[in-house]
Amino acid sequence: MMNIxxxxxxxxxxxxxxxxxxxxxxxxxxxxxxxxxxxxxGIEGMIENHLVDLKTMILSNNDMDLLRQTPxxxxxxxxxxxxxxxEDPSDYEKIAATLKQRNIGAFLYIGGNDSMDTVNKLSEYFxxxxxxxxVIGIPKTIDNDLCVTDHTPGFGSAAKYVATTMHEITRDxxxxxxxxxxxVEIMGRHAGWLTASSAxxxxxxxxxxxxxYVPEVKFSLEGFLGDVRQEMSKHxxxxxxxxxxxxxxxxxxxxxxxxxxxxxxxxIGKYLEDVIRSEIGCKVRSIELNVxxxxxxxxxxxxxxxxxxxxxxxxxxxxxAGQTGKVMVFRRIEDIPYTVTIxxxxxxxxANKEKFLPKNYINSAGNNIRNFALNYFxxxxxxxxxxxxxxxxxxxxxxxxxxLK
Amino acid sequence: MMNIxxxxxxxxxxxxxxxxxxxxxxxxxxxxxxxxxxxxxGIEGMIENHLVDLKTMILSNNDMDLLRQTPxxxxxxxxxxxxxxxEDPSDYEKIAATLKQRNIGAFLYIGGNDSMDTVNKLSEYFxxxxxxxxVIGIPKTIDNDLCVTDHTPGFGSAAKYVATTMHEITRDxxxxxxxxxxxVEIMGRHAGWLTASSAxxxxxxxxxxxxxYVPEVKFSLEGFLGDVRQEMSKHxxxxxxxxxxxxxxxxxxxxxxxxxxxxxxxxIGKYLEDVIRSEIGCKVRSIELNVxxxxxxxxxxxxxxxxxxxxxxxxxxxxxAGQTGKVMVFRRIEDIPYTVTIxxxxxxxxANKEKFLPKNYINSAGNNIRNFALNYFxxxxxxxxxxxxxxxxxxxxxxxxxxLK
Numbered sequence: 001m002m003n004i005x006x007x008x009x010x011x012x013x014x015x016x017x018x019x020x021x022x023x024x025x026x027x028x029x030x031x032x033x034x035x036x037x038x039x040x041x042g043i044e045g046m047i048e049n050h051l052v053d054l055k056t057m058i059l060s061n062n063d064m065d066l067l068r069q070t071p072x073x074x075x076x077x078x079x080x081x082x083x084x085x086x087e088d089p090s091d092y093e094k095i096a097a098t099l100k101q102r103n104i105g106a107f108l109y110i111g112g113n114d115s116m117d118t119v120n121k122l123s124e125y126f127x128x129x130x131x132x133x134x135v136i137g138i139p140k141t142i143d144n145d146l147c148v149t150d151h152t153p154g155f156g157s158a159a160k161y162v163a164t165t166m167h168e169i170t171r172d173x174x175x176x177x178x179x180x181x182x183x184v185e186i187m188g189r190h191a192g193w194l195t196a197s198s199a200x201x202x203x204x205x206x207x208x209x210x211x212x213y214v215p216e217v218k219f220s221l222e223g224f225l226g227d228v229r230q231e232m233s234k235h236x237x238x239x240x241x242x243x244x245x246x247x248x249x250x251x252x253x254x255x256x257x258x259x260x261x262x263x264x265x266x267x268i269g270k271y272l273e274d275v276i277r278s279e280i281g282c283k284v285r286s287i288e289l290n291v292x293x294x295x296x297x298x299x300x301x302x303x304x305x306x307x308x309x310x311x312x313x314x315x316x317x318x319x320x321a322g323q324t325g326k327v328m329v330f331r332r333i334e335d336i337p338y339t340v341t342i343x344x345x346x347x348x349x350x351a352n353k354e355k356f357l358p359k360n361y362i363n364s365a366g367n368n369i370r371n372f373a374l375n376y377f378x379x380x381x382x383x384x385x386x387x388x389x390x391x392x393x394x395x396x397x398x399x400x401x402x403x404l405k
Numbered sequence: 406m407m408n409i410x411x412x413x414x415x416x417x418x419x420x421x422x423x424x425x426x427x428x429x430x431x432x433x434x435x436x437x438x439x440x441x442x443x444x445x446x447g448i449e450g451m452i453e454n455h456l457v458d459l460k461t462m463i464l465s466n467n468d469m470d471l472l473r474q475t476p477x478x479x480x481x482x483x484x485x486x487x488x489x490x491x492e493d494p495s496d497y498e499k500i501a502a503t504l505k506q507r508n509i510g511a512f513l514y515i516g517g518n519d520s521m522d523t524v525n526k527l528s529e530y531f532x533x534x535x536x537x538x539x540v541i542g543i544p545k546t547i548d549n550d551l552c553v554t555d556h557t558p559g560f561g562s563a564a565k566y567v568a569t570t571m572h573e574i575t576r577d578x579x580x581x582x583x584x585x586x587x588x589v590e591i592m593g594r595h596a597g598w599l600t601a602s603s604a605x606x607x608x609x610x611x612x613x614x615x616x617x618y619v620p621e622v623k624f625s626l627e628g629f630l631g632d633v634r635q636e637m638s639k640h641x642x643x644x645x646x647x648x649x650x651x652x653x654x655x656x657x658x659x660x661x662x663x664x665x666x667x668x669x670x671x672x673i674g675k676y677l678e679d680v681i682r683s684e685i686g687c688k689v690r691s692i693e694l695n696v697x698x699x700x701x702x703x704x705x706x707x708x709x710x711x712x713x714x715x716x717x718x719x720x721x722x723x724x725x726a727g728q729t730g731k732v733m734v735f736r737r738i739e740d741i742p743y744t745v746t747i748x749x750x751x752x753x754x755x756a757n758k759e760k761f762l763p764k765n766y767i768n769s770a771g772n773n774i775r776n777f778a779l780n781y782f783x784x785x786x787x788x789x790x791x792x793x794x795x796x797x798x799x800x801x802x803x804x805x806x807x808x809l810k
Binding site for chain 1 (some may be wrong): 477572574690693694696700783786787795796797800
């Protein structure tokens with residue numbers, strides 16, 4: 001008999017709790033697994049031995065249904081970066097102590113490429129000290145920027161939010177008789193996946209978004225203004241999707257840096273709004289989709305949520321098969337009918353690396369997405385959750401805030 | 406036989422096209438009504454004789470279903486304010502010419518309190534010149550600030566968006582182990598109805614929003630900082646709902662003024678974020694719900710959409726009964742079971758007036774909403790639309806942008 005532990009890390013998505021359900025349900029099925037521990041606030045809970053017994057928290061099928069439709073991380077999150085264990089093993093020693101004390105034989109870490117760095121380091125450290133604990137990464141991120149995997153859980157729901165909302169913003173933008181420009185700022189520091197997903201509106205016959213700017217293409221203000229003027233000659237209301245991560249002149253980004261060295265970006269949309277107002281002088285507004293694009297689980301993609309659960313369950317099976325230092329990944333077999341398999345990759349192939357939008361997804365002008373690329377995005381946003389509601393709004397699973405410290 | 410005309414005006418909501426469907430369907434049933442004209446861009450279309458024959462545009466039950474789930478104004482909108490006809494009758498003469506040429510016997514104007522000013526002025530002018538055209542106002546606004554009526558079509562869907570999104574933002578905000586403040590800026594220039602609707606989360610057992618600031622209460626920065634500090638002593642993640650219209654020190658508002666003399670407000674949330682960062686120094690972020698709160702028809706309230714259609718239909722019956730210069734209103738009979746009737750009010754009672762949040766809805770500290778007031782909000786957000794989808798996202802009805810000029 002052994003116990004198992006799971007933690008959630010990084011920025012919220014709509015699918016992280018579904019992966020938790022996958023880990024939990026699969027573990028329940030395995031006779032050799034006894035307790036299923038949830039680590040509070042990601043790896044911090046492992047360091048501080050702050051774990052909850054998930055069997056006392058998730059009590060029914062109803063609880064699992066609620067978890068599947070609850071955004072963010074029910075166990076809390078962290079952005080804590082483990083140091084190199086060769087230089088400072090203190091965190092690792094504490095984690096090893098927690099694992100031994102709790103008789104934990106496998107640790108599943110649900111997170112982005114920073115968390116996969118943790119998976120990689122921990123598996124190396126355990127090999128070094130001869131501790132038999134399997135470490136498996138379960139991917140998640142709305143940014144869809146993890147290498148090897150076809151896509152990441154959380155991305156499909158975020159893309160569905162972006163497409164649905166861009167569609168509604170398009171209706172909202174077209175009503176007045178005067179020409180206007182609407183700029184929608186979408187998350188994505190270095191990779192334009194989520195911004196590009198707004199182009200699925202083209203499959204519905206919409207001309208919007210008329211312009212799409214992603215970080216993979218060098219941004220030029222002059223080119224931008226030329227593009228906007230050209231689209232304004234064709235459309236009364238021009239709708240623009242712009243990634244928060246496009247590089248604009250110095251001084252626009254706030255420059256605040258988080259623990260992983262990421263810059264907090266904001267205000268690109270507002271900046272471009274000001275540029276258009278001063279250079280073109282038309283009615284213009286900017287809209288930041290902000291955290292809604294990562295937490296709007298009422299718009300969750302069933303494909304995404306189901307896959308998130310399946311990849312969590314597959315992680316448990318992978319650990320039980322004796323693998324460690326691995327990340328579960330999707331391999332796409334076909335777009336139509338959409339078919340994926342779940343496989344494994346070495347965490348070192350994914351940790352601290354980013355996957356960018358393929359160059360051929362972007363049109364030759366560098367300001368929109370090619371139609372054939374929609375075949376990549378469309379399957380990921382299909383299907384809706386059968387949401388449990390209370391008082392007319394979707395119900396959430398929540399552990400008491402005191403448990404999260 | 407006579408014809409009828411309908412127009413849509415003001416800022417978009419999720420329910421304006423449902424009211425159009427109500428007008429259209431009711432008119433189809435009446436033997437004495439022949440053509441049903443839609444005026445493009447509100448009253449501007451009446452002035453410029455730019456009308457479309459709705460029977461050539463809305464061709465099937467499917468089209469009507471799509472219209473019910475399409476946000477914004479399918480006929481375009483305007484913010485054009487008619488001058489006083491005694492001073493400058495030129496617009497009125499053009500409108501009268503359009504009505505005569507098209508043999509229009511009734512004009513229904515779907516809009517907010519500015520549009521009800523138009524209803525009032527037109528009915529006065531037609532009486533003066535002896536033109537027998539009935540003018541009826543159909544209310545709409547997410548602001549819910551129209552007098553006499555219990556509530557306005559469009560508000561329920563916006564409130565459902567605000568409540569659902571605040572719920573999800575709450576989950577998103579609570580994940581990290583460090584204390585934080587999240588400020589959510591909600592529309593409402595002078596009235597706090599929509600901001601107050603965020604408090605329906607309390608009915609679900611949520612402590613968030615922990616603080617709610619509405620324009621009806623004089624805002625003090627010192628009081629605000631005291632409130633935030635107190636809530637931070639009780640909750641790790643403090644969630645604040647703030648109306649765009651609260652009065653903060655000079656220089657924050659942009660000062661740009663629209664045709665009706667309204668100030669365009671923005672940046673209140675950002676301003677308070679900066680205040681908290683400098684005065685308290687904790688992790689803080691602000692989120693503007695922006696146009697999504699008025700156009701997110703994927704979250705439409707069935708109660709709201711059904712009522713919007715019903716009040717549009719009632720407007721047609723009112724005109725046929727010979728009334729003019731009237732606005733259709735809801736009177737609430739009971740909260741539980743929720744019961745409303747549709748009645749009429751004089752447009753002069755509603756034009757250019759605003760209805761504020763009742764003082765007793767606001768707690769004594771002036772920083773939250775009392776629980777009993779939730780009985781007002783809850784019935785308005787109940788029920789979901791059975792959305793027609795394409796490619797995984799809700800389909801919209803849209804006339805070609807060239808029709809809207």
